[in-house]
Amino acid sequence: MEPTYRIELRNVSKNFGEVQSLSNIDFKLGQNEVVGLLGDNGAGKSTLIKILTGYHQPNSGEIYIDGNRIDSLTVPLARKLGIETVYQERALAELQTLWRNIFLGRELRTPFGLLDVKKMKSETNKLMLESMGFTSNAVNPDSTIETFSGGEKQGVAIVRALYFDAEIIILDEPTMGLSLKETRKLLDFVRHIKDAGKSAVFIDHNIFHVYSVADRVVVLDRGRIAGEFNTDAISLDDLMDKMYRVAETGSLD
Amino acid sequence: MSSETEDLSGVDSIPEPQTESIDWKNFLRSNATQLGMILVFFGLWLFFILSAPETFLSPQIYLAFMATTPLFAIMALPLTMVIIAGEMDLSFPSIMAIGMVAFIFIFQPTGNVFLAFLAALAAGVGAGLLNGGLVVGIGIPSLVATIGTQFFLRGLSLVLLQGQGATLIEARGTFVYNLLVGKTFGGIPNQFWWSIAIAILCWVILNRTRLGAHIYLIGDNEKSARLMGVNVNRTRLAVFIIMGVAAAFSGVLASLQVSFFWPSLGEGYLLSTLASVFLGGTSVFGGTGTILGTFLGSYIIGAINAGIVAIGLTGFWTELIYGLIIIISVSMHVVMQKRIK
Numbered sequence: 001m002e003p004t005y006r007i008e009l010r011n012v013s014k015n016f017g018e019v020q021s022l023s024n025i026d027f028k029l030g031q032n033e034v035v036g037l038l039g040d041n042g043a044g045k046s047t048l049i050k051i052l053t054g055y056h057q058p059n060s061g062e063i064y065i066d067g068n069r070i071d072s073l074t075v076p077l078a079r080k081l082g083i084e085t086v087y088q089e090r091a092l093a094e095l096q097t098l099w100r101n102i103f104l105g106r107e108l109r110t111p112f113g114l115l116d117v118k119k120m121k122s123e124t125n126k127l128m129l130e131s132m133g134f135t136s137n138a139v140n141p142d143s144t145i146e147t148f149s150g151g152e153k154q155g156v157a158i159v160r161a162l163y164f165d166a167e168i169i170i171l172d173e174p175t176m177g178l179s180l181k182e183t184r185k186l187l188d189f190v191r192h193i194k195d196a197g198k199s200a201v202f203i204d205h206n207i208f209h210v211y212s213v214a215d216r217v218v219v220l221d222r223g224r225i226a227g228e229f230n231t232d233a234i235s236l237d238d239l240m241d242k243m244y245r246v247a248e249t250g251s252l253d
Numbered sequence: 254m255s256s257e258t259e260d261l262s263g264v265d266s267i268p269e270p271q272t273e274s275i276d277w278k279n280f281l282r283s284n285a286t287q288l289g290m291i292l293v294f295f296g297l298w299l300f301f302i303l304s305a306p307e308t309f310l311s312p313q314i315y316l317a318f319m320a321t322t323p324l325f326a327i328m329a330l331p332l333t334m335v336i337i338a339g340e341m342d343l344s345f346p347s348i349m350a351i352g353m354v355a356f357i358f359i360f361q362p363t364g365n366v367f368l369a370f371l372a373a374l375a376a377g378v379g380a381g382l383l384n385g386g387l388v389v390g391i392g393i394p395s396l397v398a399t400i401g402t403q404f405f406l407r408g409l410s411l412v413l414l415q416g417q418g419a420t421l422i423e424a425r426g427t428f429v430y431n432l433l434v435g436k437t438f439g440g441i442p443n444q445f446w447w448s449i450a451i452a453i454l455c456w457v458i459l460n461r462t463r464l465g466a467h468i469y470l471i472g473d474n475e476k477s478a479r480l481m482g483v484n485v486n487r488t489r490l491a492v493f494i495i496m497g498v499a500a501a502f503s504g505v506l507a508s509l510q511v512s513f514f515w516p517s518l519g520e521g522y523l524l525s526t527l528a529s530v531f532l533g534g535t536s537v538f539g540g541t542g543t544i545l546g547t548f549l550g551s552y553i554i555g556a557i558n559a560g561i562v563a564i565g566l567t568g569f570w571t572e573l574i575y576g577l578i579i580i581i582s583v584s585m586h587v588v589m590q591k592r593i594k
Binding site: 055091095100104105117 | 457462463465467470473474476477478479480481483484536540
């Protein structure tokens with residue numbers, strides 16, 4: 001029997017006007033697999049993940065989630081299917097309160113259809129204490145995000161992705177702007193995703209970060225997949241050599 | 254919450270429980286604008302009583318005030334939502350008129366006030382769809398789009414009725430008339446109750462529905478809202494429609510109140526409505542603002558209006574003062590915003 005992939009893209013292309021951002025991409029994310037996505041600026045990493053999250057629709061090609069063909073993947077549908085994303089731009093609303101940001105786009109409602117503000121605040125308070133580690137009295141569910149540090153904001157974006165019991169977590173350059181200690185915690189967190197039986201796509205500029213947590217690395221170059229490697233079958237040095245070669249010549253070998 | 258989440262901030266100490274006094278401090282801080290406004294309101298009131306005691310100690314002025322303030326308060330409340338969403342609507346004075354044109358088109362042949370009232374509200378929905386369609390569908394900035402529709406709808410009203418007004422005397426005494434602009438509890442105009450009802454309705458929409466949550470989000474950061482799956486266009490369209498209906502409703506109240514429709518209906522409401530919203534602390538950049546603030550703002554503007562005349566200044570002063578209020582309240586907000594950052 002053919003294995004079912006959590007996500008599978010077949011022959012996906014995307015262009016923005018004249019600019020061909022992705023051409024004929026075949027991409028798979030397996031059950032309980034962490035895939036690292038590597039590539040230079042403009043290689044198409046962000047476009048690829050925004051297709052996975054339903055933000056962009058491909059011009060051609062097919063998207064399968066858990067083996068089912070999805071005709072038109074939108075952000076609400078992707079979230080419903082268990083895909084949560086930690087965006088590079090963090091996707092926070094900075095003037096809004098912490099609880100509004102945690103439940104951004106997926107607000108909890110009472111049986112009458114009105115917002116369950118009380119529950120959202122108490123859940124936020126619980127998340128703050130258990131997961132975000134906010135301990136200062138100045139921070140509460142009603143604090144606005146603009147007062148938070150970069151690491152705290154990233155914490156909010158990650159905790160939000162986890163709250164909704166996502167099966168697939170996509171992390172777009174999550175280490176950007178984080179301190180060393182915060183970065184280490186983040187990499188531990190990606191390993192936890194794997195231990196919990198879930199899947200993740202991890203995009204990062206830093207090849208060391210990607211190599212240390214990914215089962216498989218996909219190298220993108222100028223909108224094409226230049227190659228894929230299982231991290232247990234290639235050494236870090238070899239991978240780095242190949243990345244340099246791709247950047248210079250467009251070919252891995 | 255799943256068990257694999259990690260403490261990401263790197264602090265491991267046990268948090269202290271929050272105490273009552275901190276909640277109070279937070280309450281004061283997060284409601285500072287509204288509390289300040291309540292003080293301003295009573296300060297102004299005292300000032301007016303001292304400067305014109307005969308006027309401000311008699312009930313007449315308050316009854317007049319309760320009849321006229323709701324006319325722009327009812328529009329300032331939904332306009333608050335429009336501005337929080339990061340948009341602007343300058344066409345509402347003309348929507349008041351076009352709603353009444355629809356009213357008269359049904360009322361004159363049928364004599365049915367209820368149907369005419371529904372027609373006015375439907376025209377409001379139509380005007381809101383027009384504004385929203387230009388902004389969402391074509392992508393015109395709402396400030397410009399609604400300047401266009403302001404003139405277009407005013408012109409349309411004038412053309413359709415050939416610049417003529419229309420009497421509404423026959424509507425007097427009907428159920429709808431009494432419901433909308435009648436008097437209760439020994440003379441309190443119903444417009445006043447309507448302004449409270451609509452304030453509550455707007456508060457519920459803004460604070461207790463997904464639409465309201467999304468209004469704040471798209472005004473704050475449209476990109477984030479889109480990334481997290483908020484339907485930005487549908488939210489925008491909704492605020493323009495709510496604004497349109499409210500303006501048409503206010504147009505009906507204003508016309509029934511004087512039993513006559515003037516084709517210039519709505520002119521003069523632009524400044525007082527905008528001043529109410531900005532005095533109420535709504536950010537001109539979108540993302541923040543409250544219904545309570547606008548409600549208080551409206552009644553302060555109404556009081557100033559009454560006060561200026563009662564003190565003996567001419568009506569010319571009102572425009573000057575409203576303009577000043579808009580400039581000062583928006584400037585204060587921008588300066589405070591910069592200090593936080």
